Amino acid sequence: MKIGILGYGNLGKGVELAAEQNPDVELAAIFTRRNPDDLSVRSKTANVVSINDIADWQDKIDVLIICGGSATDLPEQTPKYAKMFNVIDSFDTHAKIPEHYEKVNKSALENKHTAIISVGWDPGLFSLNRMYANAILPNGKDYTFWGKGVSQGHSDAIRRIEGVKNAKQYTIPVDKALKSVKNCENPELTTREKHTRECFVVAYDWADKAKIENEIKTMPNYFADYDTTVHFITEEELEKEHSGIPHGGFVIRTGKTSENTNHVIEYSLKLDSNPEFTSSVLIAYARAAFKLCGEKQFGCKTVFDIAPAYLSAKSPEELRKTML
Amino acid sequence: MKIGILGYGNLGKGVELAAEQNPDVELAAIFTRRNPDDLSVRSKTANVVSINDIADWQDKIDVLIICGGSATDLPEQTPKYAKMFNVIDSFDTHAKIPEHYEKVNKSALENKHTAIISVGWDPGLFSLNRMYANAILPNGKDYTFWGKGVSQGHSDAIRRIEGVKNAKQYTIPVDKALKSVKNCENPELTTREKHTRECFVVAYDWADKAKIENEIKTMPNYFADYDTTVHFITEEELEKEHSGIPHGGFVIRTGKTSENTNHVIEYSLKLDSNPEFTSSVLIAYARAAFKLCGEKQFGCKTVFDIAPAYLSAKSPEELRKTML
Numbered sequence: 150m151k152i153g154i155l156g157y158g159n160l161g162k163g164v165e166l167a168a169e170q171n172p173d174v175e176l177a178a179i180f181t182r183r184n185p186d187d188l189s190v191r192s193k194t195a196n197v198v199s200i201n202d203i204a205d206w207q208d209k210i211d212v213l214i215i216c217g218g219s220a221t222d223l224p225e226q227t228p229k230y231a232k233m234f235n236v237i238d239s240f241d242t243h244a245k246i247p248e249h250y251e252k253v254n255k256s257a258l259e260n261k262h263t264a265i266i267s268v269g270w271d272p273g274l275f276s277l278n279r280m281y282a283n284a285i286l287p288n289g290k291d292y293t294f295w296g297k298g299v300s301q302g303h304s305d306a307i308r309r310i311e312g313v314k315n316a317k318q319y320t321i322p323v324d325k326a327l328k329s330v331k332n333c334e335n336p337e338l339t340t341r342e343k344h345t346r347e348c349f350v351v352a353y354d355w356a357d358k359a360k361i362e363n364e365i366k367t368m369p370n371y372f373a374d375y376d377t378t379v380h381f382i383t384e385e386e387l388e389k390e391h392s393g394i395p396h397g398g399f400v401i402r403t404g405k406t407s408e409n410t411n412h413v414i415e416y417s418l419k420l421d422s423n424p425e426f427t428s429s430v431l432i433a434y435a436r437a438a439f440k441l442c443g444e445k446q447f448g449c450k451t452v453f454d455i456a457p458a459y460l461s462a463k464s465p466e467e468l469r470k471t472m473l
Numbered sequence: 474m475k476i477g478i479l480g481y482g483n484l485g486k487g488v489e490l491a492a493e494q495n496p497d498v499e500l501a502a503i504f505t506r507r508n509p510d511d512l513s514v515r516s517k518t519a520n521v522v523s524i525n526d527i528a529d530w531q532d533k534i535d536v537l538i539i540c541g542g543s544a545t546d547l548p549e550q551t552p553k554y555a556k557m558f559n560v561i562d563s564f565d566t567h568a569k570i571p572e573h574y575e576k577v578n579k580s581a582l583e584n585k586h587t588a589i590i591s592v593g594w595d596p597g598l599f600s601l602n603r604m605y606a607n608a609i610l611p612n613g614k615d616y617t618f619w620g621k622g623v624s625q626g627h628s629d630a631i632r633r634i635e636g637v638k639n640a641k642q643y644t645i646p647v648d649k650a651l652k653s654v655k656n657c658e659n660p661e662l663t664t665r666e667k668h669t670r671e672c673f674v675v676a677y678d679w680a681d682k683a684k685i686e687n688e689i690k691t692m693p694n695y696f697a698d699y700d701t702t703v704h705f706i707t708e709e710e711l712e713k714e715h716s717g718i719p720h721g722g723f724v725i726r727t728g729k730t731s732e733n734t735n736h737v738i739e740y741s742l743k744l745d746s747n748p749e750f751t752s753s754v755l756i757a758y759a760r761a762a763f764k765l766c767g768e769k770q771f772g773c774k775t776v777f778d779i780a781p782a783y784l785s786a787k788s789p790e791e792l793r794k795t796m797l
Contacts, residue, residue, distance in 0.1 A: 166731050170611050246797050247790070267797055274605070276797045277781055278740075281598070283796065284757040284784035285750075287494050331743075397737075406749040407490050413721075413743040416602075418736070419655075425730040426609075433608040453782040453792050457601055460608035461777075466571070468777050472607065473570050473591055473600045 150439045151177040152432075153206060153234070154195075155226065156216035157188060159394065160239065163428030164214050165191055171432055173462045177210050207233045211442075212435040214238075216428075224249060231256040231264045231449075235438045237431050239269040246272070246451075254449035263442040264449045268434045269427040270418055271295070275400045277452050278416035282402035286412060289404020292330045294322035294343060298396025298423065306371045307348055310364050312356025315384060317391040319347045322399065333403045333411040340374040348379045351387050396423035433460040474763045475501040476756075477530060477558070478519075479550065480540035481512060483718065484563065487752030488538050489515055495756055497786045501534050531557050535766075536759040538562075540752075548573060555580040555588045555773075559762045561755050563593040570596070570775075578773035587766040588773045592758045593751040594742055595619070599724045601776050602740035606726035610736060613728020616654045618646035618667060622720025622747065630695045631672055634688050636680025639708060641715040643671045646723065657727045657735040664698040672703045675711050720747035757784040 150173055154161045157179055168176040178196040181188050185197040198206065213234035217223050223240045230236050231253050240249050246267055257264040267273065271293070279291055300320050307316035326343050329336045336342075348365055352358055362379045365372055382390075397418040404412055420426040434452070437459035441450070458465055463472075474497055478485045481503055492500040502520040505512050509521040522530065537558035541547050547564045554560050555577050564573050570591055581588040591597065595617070603615055624644050631640035650667050653660045660666075672689055676682055686703045689696055706714075721742040728736055744750040758776070761783035765774070782789055787796075 163730070170730070243797065247794050250793055272797045274609075274738075277605075280781050280785060280792060280796045281601075284760075284781075284786075285598075285753050287786075406487070406494070406746065406753055410745040410749055412745060412750050412753075413741075414598075415739075415741045415743075417739045417741075419739075420736045421734040422730065422736075425734055426736050429609050429730055429736075436608075451793055451797055453785075453789065453797070454780050456778050456780045457604050457608075458777040461604060462608075462611075465777065468604060469574055469775055470571050472604045473567065473596045473775055473777070 150212065150436060151175050151210045152435055153178045153180060153203075153210040153213045154216055155180045155200070155203075155213055155230065156222070157181050157183075157190065158216060159424035160428055160431075161216040162191070163422070163425040164216060164431055165195070166425060167429045167432040168192075170429075171436075171462065173436070174432060178206055180206075180213075203230070204233060211235060211439045212237060214431050214435055224252075227264065227266060228252040228256040231262050232260045233262075235263045235442045237265045237268055237435050237438055239273070239427055239431060240267045241269065241272055243272065250449050250451070258448045261445075261447050263438045263447055265434050265438050265451065265455065266449060267451055269430050270420075271398065273427075273430055273452055274418070275398070275416070278400045278414075279402070280453055282400070282404075282414040286402055286404030286406070286414065288406075289402050289412075290335050292338075292401045292403075293398065294327055294401075295398040296320040296322050296344065296396065298398070298420070299391075299394050301394075303346065303348075303371055306368060307350060307365055310361055312353050312358075312361050313350055314353050315351040315387055317349045317387060319349075321345045321347060327399065330401050330403065331413055331415065333413060335403060341376060344375060346372055346375045346377040348377065349382050349387060349391050350379060351384045352381055393421065394423045396420050396426075436460060436462065474536065474760060475499050475534045476759055477502045477504060477527075477534040477537045478540055479504045479524070479527075479537055479554065480546070481505055481507075481514065482540060483748035484540040484752055484755075486515070487746070487749040488540060488755055489519070490749060491753045491756040492516075494753075495760075495786065497760070498756060502530055504530075504537075527554070528557060535559060535763045536561060538755050538759055548576075551588065551590060552576040552580040555586050556584045557586075559587045559766045561589045561592055561759050561762055563597070563751055563755060564591045565593065565596055567596065574773050574775070582772045585769075585771050587762045587771055589758050589762050589775065589779065590773060591775055593754050594744075595722070597751075597754055597776055598742070599722070599740070602724045602738075603726070604777055606724070606728075606738040606740075610726055610728030610730070610738065612730075613726050613736075614659050616662075616725045616727075617722065618651060618725075619722040620644040620646050620668065620720065622722070622744070623715075623718050625718075627670065627672075627695055630692060631674060631689055634685055636677050636682075636685050637674055638677050639675040639711055641673045641711060643673075645669045645671060651723065654725050654727065655737060655739070657737060659727060665700060668699060670696055670699045670701040672701065673706050673711060673715050674703060675708045676705055717745065718747045720744050720750075760784060760786065
């Protein structure tokens with residue numbers, strides 16, 4: 150399977166790494182909005198191509214993995230490139246998924262391509278586990294906890310405050326809440342009870358730290374509803390201790406099958422690198438898109454529509470023999 | 474969807490309970506090898522029917538859930554009844570799955586039915602999670618731990634010892650091993666290092682307890698390779714403290730996406746009742762079999778072949794909107 154990467158940021162670089170781990174995957178091209186000559190990539194064999202020339206590659210790659218952002222890139226790119234290629238994206242604006250789906254589906258169907266949207270771990274693997282658990286325990290309650298991990302959006306929000314040079318924000322599940330859920334106590338949890346937020350901030354010398362701390366803690370939507378801790382550190386400390394992009398979380402469903410019979414289904418991820426893991430999920434679903442297209446199953450799909458075996462490089466016989 | 478249950482043991486009773494929780498499911502009939510008049514069932518509406526009359530029900534039920542044992546019942550029943558019905562079973566003799574698959578597939582294909590075999594949690598949900606995790610992290614290591622839970626086979630083995638009146642055996646994962654796995658230490662674990670076995674035994678008055686304990690602890694295959702604890706208790710204590718059939722376990726895959734980047738994917742179940750939970754999985758896959766048959770997707774399937782959305786009573790639109 151020959152893949153192309155569109156966009157060479159953290160996610161694109163992750164896909165490049167993940168491709169190396171899958172012998173059936175060949176990274177044919179990296180498409181960029183930048184000048185290809187200015188882009189230094191890890192792969193020794195992939196072509197680096199201007200996005201302006203992408204149409205020339207329609208017969209040369211099997212699946213295009215679109216590694217743009219959900220805010221502005223993907224709503225435009227995925228429907229557009231589904232005209233030329235089988236595509237995968239990691240669109241993660243949950244509320245806009247139905248709208249995105251419709252656009253991508255139309256474009257993919259009209260051009261006989263297979264598209265898979267909202268692939269990654271949330272949406273993605275977490276969604277799958279929510280869905281399986283709901284189908285199995287209809288009488289129950291869902292909980293999702295995120296972290297410990299870096300929230301890019303929250304880190305960015307801190308960086309926009311006057312006097313802040315750099316910042317990193319961690320979302321942390323509250324241990325007490327997690328334990329209560331796992332004990333089938335079915336708690337009703339407020340935002341504050343579920344997660345805390347920890348911020349590591351590099352301030353300019355001239356900045357008013359008390360003011361920064363107050364601005365963070367009272368920021369609506371981002372921090373006001375949480376117990377937030379702010380640590381001021383040096384640029385060197387930030388670089389040394391907080392340069393990673395770890396993440397993860399828990400999807401838990403608790404439910405009953407009879408009056409006193411409780412069950413807990415738990416799925417959790419602990420990831421050293423959010424983008425590298427997301428990319429690994431993208432590659433597995435790229436394999437599915439390639440197989441589905443081969444079966445003429447065109448149009449837009451999500452993780453819910455794809456039988457697990459499509460993700461694997463192993464044959465159905467091998468899977469039954471070794472994994473069931 | 475109208476379902477039938479074949480066999481009214483723990484599993485069949487669990488399916489009966491699970492059917493009550495799913496408004497789209499109607500339990501039409503319970504088929505039994507016993508005299509139907511002697512069978513007292515929970516359901517007020519289901520017909521209790523002799524297995525000899527099962528052929529009369531071919532147009533009256535959509536899916537037959539076969540609740541027999543894997544040792545002798547299912548290898549014979551599932552291929553046989555796949556001629557008459559769409560069928561689901563929980564065949565769990567891992568080594569014989571390929572052979573069972575072939576027989577059921579032939580029978581289902583010839584008679585235009587959909588069959589799903591080896592449904593439950595292991596095989597079943599655990600298999601799914603092993604497979605997804607392997608597809609996503611090709612460079613990694615798998616671990617499965619079972620328990621804490623009752624092993625029926627091991628309890629039976631103890632009951633066969635001279636002087637034993639009754640017994641219950643729990644399989645317990647070793648906490649140290651579990652922690653090492655979750656910490657990405659990639660341990661190589663022996664049988665003894667992964668699980669311990671705890672036995673609660675009711676002995677006859679005349680029995681030699683020291684001899685029983687020794688026989689248990691040295692029993693090949695069942696106990697000899699484990700650290701085993703034996704407690705002698707009264708029949709009343711056994712009834713009061715150990716009458717449940719809890720189980721569960723952990724499927725963990727740890728893997729790398731680059732040199733120092735580790736990830737942990739963990740799936741765990743904590744079940745108050747093994748048969749009630751297994752039955753809930755069977756009902757969800759019965760729904761899938763019914764939908765697949767409607768699409769003329771005949772033949773034998775496993776959990777690997779079935780897109781998650783088929784398990785749900787919700788529409789694809791609803792799933793995308795609420796669960797993705």
